[in-house]
Amino acid sequence: MNSFLSRTSSWVLALFLALAGPALAQDAASTANVSKAGVAPGGAATASAGAAAAPAAAAPGSGGGDAAAIAAGDALFKNNCAQCHAVNDKVVGPALAGISKRRTISWLIPWVHNSSKVIASGDEYAVKLFNDNGKQQMPAFPQLSDKEITSIIAWVTSQEGGGGGAAATAATGGVTTGNAAAADGADASGGGKYMDVLLIVLVVVLIVLVVTLAIIANLMKDVLQGRKDLDGRDVEILEQRFNWAGLYQSSALRGIVGVVFALVLLYVGVQSVMAVGLTQGYQPTQPIAFSHKIHAGENNINCAYCHTSVYKGKSANIPSANICMNCHSQIKTESPEIKKIYRAIERKQPIQWVRVHNLPDLAYFNHSQHTQVGGIQCQTCHGPIQNMEVVYQYSALTMGWCINCHRETPLNTKGNAYYDNLVKLHDKSNSAVPFTVSSNGGTECSKCHY
Known part of the structure; x- marks a missing residue:
């Protein structure tokens, strides 16, 4: 019996080491990789962070402008130019790499403000550019100031050659992208993966122990049943x-x-x-297979380019077919899905998109009040829209869901004189609690139901 227990214990120990060994080795390797990368296991940056900061600080000299201008140009490019242009690749319009060398800023500013006017003036370069790109008219951007256009050019210059180098790091606020970010994510998740593996190992060991105890009990019972020196009480217990x-x-x-x-x-x-009445997870099939993953994710098209009233209207409008044609008059023109847009335009009929997010008529909701004034990001309510092939309702959109958000979300009152006195009154009576939407009456019934 003792040899059986010894063999069983050795087998359980060997199984535990076999299962836990790879997890321990993986965690050790992950820790070593983190240390080599210059990041402490707890997440604190080491000397490599300082080394990375040096190129970022040198960005102004290498990117055609200071870091603030490049960062502003990054945002302006994504909101106004990314739909038709890329830095190193041709999209609808030509690649922009080297534009500051081909044209002077004094030529580029009028071109961005109104390219049609420059072409009409007979400018040789403008006419050739227009003809070389299929006579596709570039939209006018009179709302952009000279400084903003200069910032865009500075950002484009910093991105030339497919890299962005230090300037790109400065423009993104020091956020590391690409393989480095993936490595950091892998290191950060190493501890979580190890805990999952360890939990599985412990469950397996527990099951093995239970089975082992059952086997031992049966063996002991068989041994006892073979003995003839047991009294009546022992036999009764054994056979019950x-x-x-x-x-x-x-x-x-x-x-x-x-x-x-x-x-x-x-x-x-x-x-x-x-x-x-709850439709969380609702994912209808649309008449045209439109992919937000391709448009908003891979091509980084700003939401406001298609949903033009997202920052200024009560609701975020569905884009018209004309907006689609800004790009698809040149891109994937032979696609069966794109041809559906052509047919809708030829027949002068709107595309019958199926509504996904729908609030009841008894509730008032203003989209611009949340996006423009509140600064709420699209993903806060709509989820990871940039990863969705087919859009679905991500949030519950219930009254409780809205009220919880109003109770927990601090109001951004900086630079808005409307809130100055309200914030003072709030801080005077309850300075320990942040000034939230609820503090401003955002949970009163009449705010949404009237």
């Missing part, structure tokens, strides 16, 4: 069986099962009633 029939006929057990069954039915019923 569990009384399943008595357990089934027990009134206490039946009462417990009945109560549990009734509670489960009550819970399911309440949940079903509470879910009436």
Whole structure:
């Protein structure tokens, strides 16, 4: 018996080491990689962070402008230019790499403000550019100031050659991208993966121990049954069986099962009633297979380019077919899905998109109040829209969901004189609590129901 227990213990220990060994080795390797990368296991930056900061500080000299101008140009480019242009690749319009060498800033500013006017003036370069790109008219941007256009050019210059180098790092606020970011993410998640593996190992070991104990109990029972020196009481205990029939006929057990069954039915019923009218996860099939993952994700098209009223209207409008044609008059013109847009334009009929997010008429909601004034990002309510092939309703959009957000979200009152006195009154009475939407009356019934 002792040799059996010894063999069983050795087998359980060997199984544990076999399962836990790779996880321990992976965690050790992950820690070593983090140390080599110059980041402490707790996440604190080491000497490499300082080394990385030096090129970022040198960005103004290498990127055709200071870091602030490049950062501003990055945002302006994404909001106004990324739909038709890339730095090193041709999209709808030509690649912009080397534009500051081909044209002077005094030529570029009028071109961005109104390219049609420059072409009409007979400018030789402008006419050739227009003809070389299929006579595709570039939209006018009179709202951009000279300084903003200069910032865009500075950012484009910093990105030439596919790299961005130090200037790109400065423009993105020091955020590392590409493989370095992936490596950092892998290192950060190493601890979590190790804990998952360890938990699985412990569960497996527990199951093995239970099975082992059952085997030992059966072996001991077989040994005892072979002995002839047992008295009547020992034999009775050894041969006793569990009384399943008595357990089934027990009134206490039946009462417990009945109560549990009734509670489960009550819970399911309440949940079903509470879910009436909720459409979280709703993902209808659209008449045209439009992919937000390709447009907003891979091509980085700003939401406001298609949903033009997202920052200034009560609702975010569905884009017209004309907006689609800004790009698809040149891109993927033979695609079956794009041809559906052509047919809609030829027939002068709107595309019958299926609405995904729909609030009841009894609730007032202003989109621009949240995006423009509140500064709420699209992903806060719509989820990772840039990763969705087919859009679905990410959030619950219930009254409780809205109220919780109003209670927890601090108001951005900086630079808005409307809130100055309100913030003073709030801080005077309760300075320990942030000035939230609820503090400004955002949970009153009449705010949304009137």
